[in-house]
Amino acid sequence: MTDSVAGISGMIIEKLLANPKVPRDINGNSKIVEDLAFDSLAVMNFVMEIEDELDVSVPLDKLADIRTINDLAACLHTLKASQA
């Protein structure tokens, strides 16, 4: 499930929806800061949860270019692939 960008994106959405404060209508194109109302700290803390799921570490500078859930999934996929 987590060996493709789409699979990782689905896993991220599932994790996000576990938080009742997150809007119910999110998808891969949802913007993490604008649509989910996450501040910078919330984004960093959420990424930590995903890191554990995939056993990968995301350097903070990579987060600067991430806008959407799909961007995050693509970043995690690349990092995971480079680790293999």
Place this chain on the structure above:
Amino acid sequence: MIDIFAKHAALRTAYEGLTAVSPRNPFEVVIERPLSATVGLIEGRETLLFGTNNYLGLSQSSRAAEAAIETARTMGVGTTGSRIANGTFGLHQRLEKRLASFFGRKHCMVFSTGYQANLGTISALVNKDDVLLLDADSHASIYDGAKLSGAQVIRFRHNDPVDLEKRLARLKDHPGAKLIIAEGIYSMTGNVAPLDKFVDIKTRHGAYLMADEAHSFGVLGEHGRGVAEMQGCEDGIDFIVGTFSKSLGTVGGYCVTDHDGVDLMRLCSRPYMFTASLPPEIIAATLAALDDMEARPELRVKLQENAARLHAGLKAAGLQTGEHVSPVVAVTLENIPQAVGFWNALLENGVYVNLSLPPATPDNRPLLRCSVMAAHSAEEIDKATAVFKAVAEHFQA
């Protein structure tokens, strides 16, 4: 023309929302003047100070004040230069030797502020080819130093050795140097880091370890050398950074180490090189405060007693505090309007603490951050906890 301040629209909304519900601006509290280490004049009222980081009360040290006055008279009030140009006086070298000796280290570098000590140390130690592993709750100066360095930054869960080890294991094939950074006492919560466990991990994984003892210097350890001394792991800490603006009551920062390579930091650490050095009277006051601190170990004993008294008093009042007993005691509240109301009521009843708001706090919850001093009397602490209790009851009613 593009509004250069448009980017701050969300900040403005949050700021205006906060100041609209607060009778006074929490970011513009003025201590008109301190009357002693523990009492200041705020809004014309004598107010108990429980939010100053002045752990040993040495900002009011008469020995330090006399040293500053004498030095200002004989050497003037400033250096007008950076350390690598005309800004190194004999006093700067004397302070560096004194601190190196105090910590039992070969080298010491002094910076103009504690913030710059972190910026200057981190940015000189690592670059884009290296990896920094930062405790997730690190102070802004550590994050800013990381940004200035250009190194890859990986956060590990706060005070969690298992999480740190997991992240280091993922880096086993990374060719760059790895530097772990943790604080001794965390400034917002008072939590104490398991530095001894981090030493074991860094040794196993071939990493370096830097500890920021800003809030634990002068506070913990038999001689006041901080958490590393208290936990018996000083030999395993590669770099200790700290500040003079807490326990010593002045301003400035330092880095001590046994690594000889640190000498070159004087030629590549931009926050060290491109700023005016500490004025001589501040150095003289810092040296005198250090003498005071060493000559009066009873201050640390009293501080621990006071920390335990404040912690127990707040807990007995039914407030939510951390588990660590340290001179920083944070009361966690549920939401910002409640915290703002609580903080205002404390101030109106003669107790000043720090209102700390997300995202500067962990877990997205506001804190009323209290810091206790050796100079507080038991009566002052009891009065503060009684005010806390009365305000809490008022808000629950």
